[in-house]
Amino acid sequence: MSETFIRLWNARARVDLPTVKAYLLAIARNLVLHERRRLRRLTHLGGPGVPHGAGLTAVGLPATPPLEPAAEKQALDATRQLLKARTSTLVVAAVFTLLPLAFVFEESRLIFVVLRDAPVIALAWWATAAVMWICHVVVRRRLRVSGL
Numbered sequence: 001m002s003e004t005f006i007r008l009w010n011a012r013a014r015v016d017l018p019t020v021k022a023y024l025l026a027i028a029r030n031l032v033l034h035e036r037r038r039l040r041r042l043t044h045l046g047g048p049g050v051p052h053g054a055g056l057t058a059v060g061l062p063a064t065p066p067l068e069p070a071a072e073k074q075a076l077d078a079t080r081q082l083l084k085a086r087t088s089t090l091v092v093a094a095v096f097t098l099l100p101l102a103f104v105f106e107e108s109r110l111i112f113v114v115l116r117d118a119p120v121i122a123l124a125w126w127a128t129a130a131v132m133w134i135c136h137v138v139v140r141r142r143l144r145v146s147g148l
Contacts, residue, residue, distance in 0.1 A: 004028045082143050089136035096129035 004027045008015065015023050100114045100122035114122045 003031055079143075082139055086136065086139045086143060089132050089139055093129050093132035093136050096125045096132060100125050 004024055007027050008020070008024060011023075101112060102114050103110050103112045105111075114125075
């Protein structure tokens with residue numbers, strides 16, 4: 001009902017005063033017809049009184065078994081573990097990325113100590129950082145699938 005008046009208000013420049021009643025009836029009729037067409041396109045998958053999953057078999061989908069009571073808690077625990085893993089991998093990856101870049105100031109110059117004194121260790125740390133960045137991306141993708 002209110003949609004009819006909203007549409008009339010939006011089209012007030014095109015409507016003449018003598019034809020307002022006919023215009024309102026036309027808008028209401030068109031809205032009802034549109035809603036009926038929309039509802040006809042929808043497939044009824046079940047409603048009150050229909051057993052769990054029974055409506056899905058009507059459209060060719062397999063019935064889903066009901067979830068066990070602890071499934072929600074297990075999903076929550078798994079998500080918490082992924083969030084901890086995301087944080088851990090990010091911290092370790094950032095530390096191992098920046099660690100070889102440790103520097104000192106000597107004679108107004110910037111000297112990267114680890115790169116200069118132990119380049120093999122610096123490369124090992126960067127390799128570790130690369131692995132941790134890959135792990136971090138994998139964990140983020142798993143979380144994105146779950147909607148977080």
